[in-house]
Amino acid sequence: MSSTKTSSHVNSTFITDNFLLQNKFAEDLYHYYAASQPIIDYHNHLPPAEILADHQFENLTQVWLKGDHYKWRAMRALGIDERFITGDATDEEKFLAWAKTVPHTLRNPLYHWTHLELKRYFDIDELLNEETGPAIYKEVNRKLQTPEYSVHGLLKKMNVETVCTTEDPLDSLEFHKAFDAKKAGLKMSTAFRPDKAILVEADTYNAYLDDLADVSGVPIDAYEDLKEALRKRIEYFNENGCTLCDHGLNYVSWEPASEEEVKQLFKKRRGGAQLTHLEAEQFKTAILVFLGEAYHEFGWVQQFHLGALRNNNKRMLSQLGPDTGWDSIGDYKQAEGLSNFLNALDSKDKLAKTIIYNLNPADNEIFATMIGNFNDGSVRGKVQWGSGWWFLDQKDGMEKQLNALSNMGLVSCFIGMLTDSRSFLSFPRHEYFRRILCNLLGKEMAAGEIPKDMNLVGEMVANISYHNAKNYFNF
Template sequence: MNSDFLLDTEESKYLFKNFAEQLPIIDYHNHLSAKEILQDYRYENITELWLKSDPYKHRAMRMCGVEEHYITGDASDFEKFKKWCSVFPKLIGNPLYHWSKMELTQVFNLDIPINSENADILWKDLNKKLKTPEYTSKSILSRFNIEYCAPCMTINSDISQFEKNKIHSPSLRGDDMNNITAEFIRELEDNTGVQISSLDSLKKAIHKRCEVFHLAGCRFADHALDYNFYYKCDDGNNNKRLQKIIQGEELNVEDMAYLNSELLRIAGNEYALQGWVMQLHIGAMRYTSTRLRNAVGAAGGFAGIGRVDTRHIAQLLDDIEHGENGIPRTILFTLNPASNAEIAILEGSYSRDGVSALIQQGPAWWWCDHYQGIYGMLDSISSFGLLYEFIGMTTDSRSILSFVRHEYFRRVLCVWIGRKVKSGEFDADLNFLGEMIERICYLNAASAAGMEA
């Protein structure tokens, strides 16, 4: 992979090398292990670092027919690595083909084809590097020029390890506030000292935990609105529903939808009070193969793409807007490319005086953060919203090697803009376009994170 990888016009090469390439990284949503990023963790071998926590690679191996024994099973780490190398050439055209090669070249300075023939030498050379101080977790992260990294943590998580850390801050993952249980309530009571007996006391407890998160540097929160999400306006009965939960009763599907909608309204108004950015991840179809889910867990790499009726998203935002604190800055991530237009158009539906891009479409997400997905998302945002205010890339990943995807995104962005210049669609004002690239790749996200950029 040479320095002009993907860059197919002189304009794209100029923009990437003069504006995008050296920018710091703001990664505002990921699933990295706090232990790995906050301690100087030393990996046992390349399988632990490269394969163990990456469901993208697990999914690819399954599609190639590799037995689960060699993916998440009891095979040795060397056997798992050899299986990965054996199927890698088949992934040509898949984003993993690019990402994995970038991970090898950028992190390990190795430009060796990944295949069965080279498995032994790769295993030996990579593990030799991992034994040195230059390849502990902190050393690997330092290679990426990261200024802000926000692994998501649930509201009851212990986040004390983030205190006084200037780079790594928690983001709040709000999904455990969906389908709440009596156990969740008790844990929240223990963490806040608030006895929860009503929606008002639940709001107080959530506020106290958000204050703790804010002091630890949290500026982002996210909620998953999966393909079966449907929103319910307040019918005045949610205190009664909460009482049933506290008493250990189970709600039926409709009652839980009412209560979940109430909690989203509470959360949205709390985030607005804190000055945070709310992220809504829309359209994942998490229940596909029961067999695989039972075998390897919910995050095994076999979720599908669904769709959410945009009317439910619009009504949720409308009700939050009428709350005490209004709508927080909100990023709408759609997993389904067919929903790009209907999500992107909402950027202009809740505008507020003096605020740019209060609502915006997020970057291509999960199964869509490949070349075509990023390119299509840029078309969508520029056609229906404000590309200049776009918050840019985040990895949403479980692997620290995935920060190479920021460069991948930046290259695709420069390709997209370079082609617009070459075709005459954009004025050839490369300094202005470079300024926009700096905003998309760094400054807009830095501002959202509350950083002095």
């Protein structure tokens, strides 16, 4: 884009062909074994309505900043007024506030992601800052008006083969049902996320069950009714191509109780009374085991994202609502409850393929070793430790995850990266992950720590980048 070129090399992007690749081994691993692999994004929060409609975004703010609480947190840290983040400022004003912020994100993964995304989608070679922002905004907005930059066009640029969105049991899946994969050249599936039926302590719990009753056609007056309603929605999702679920929980509850006790707890809560902490844990334990057995019956993959401490800033939560950038890493106890839950399912031979993700890096080795307890030889990599997630999906977090998994399991069976994003511009994170993986292995090849066998190491890179996920999910 000639309109923002400068004579100074200082303003040139650092996103070169060998970005993050520190030797020839790393370069060859990436360029010959990783770069060309399609993307299977098996967990994200993309809006399926926009995928179906092949939505055309009005401007860069709409496609890049809207809903991105990573960027919002950085802007707030810099002292940017909320008006330019989630407030009533114009889209251009919001973008320029972000452009002003970008130089201050140096050493934050946002600096890498920002310039990688500008380069890969829009062929922007300049560093984004307060001076280059206006011209970059104008140039990208011009491109966004062309068919090449519709939602399908953006996904095609990144060689995306499959996207798996995330929907509540109440969802009609109307957009998934209407989606024509052949026409779009893209597969779209969904993940079943019934957390609102599990989190019994929520003030909105009974209102949610009323909605679930309406959608399922099952009046929910007793615990058996709840299980029947959830099962009907699992059947509905399954009939419409769903093959996996996802749970976003603080931790996996484990406080066993008898079926009769659980029935009484549900009756108490459905009647409007709050449960004690112990009672809530007993209920959540029972419903999680029920769901886990159902997932196994239908041949689904179950995912558990564990460890977020959400909605810390109650003042801002009341103003902006959830998922607006007020979450952090929690320090919950994870190992024992997770072990007991997986064991309860495994002991009945009802443990589905399972992916567990931790948000607290202190739990890395716990999760890396937990998966080995339940890999029974029936499926390659049956129980997976998921990629670095949320606050850990950056270079240091990914390297630590890969190292712990290598030390305590088989990284060769790992199913790789996902975006977990609400943005159609997040897919270069797969490239970011692949470059980090190749550099890690390339450095060890150069040091003589692993063989200088490009076919041996390259095959593992290709599998982690694509083939392992392809086989694991049967997409």
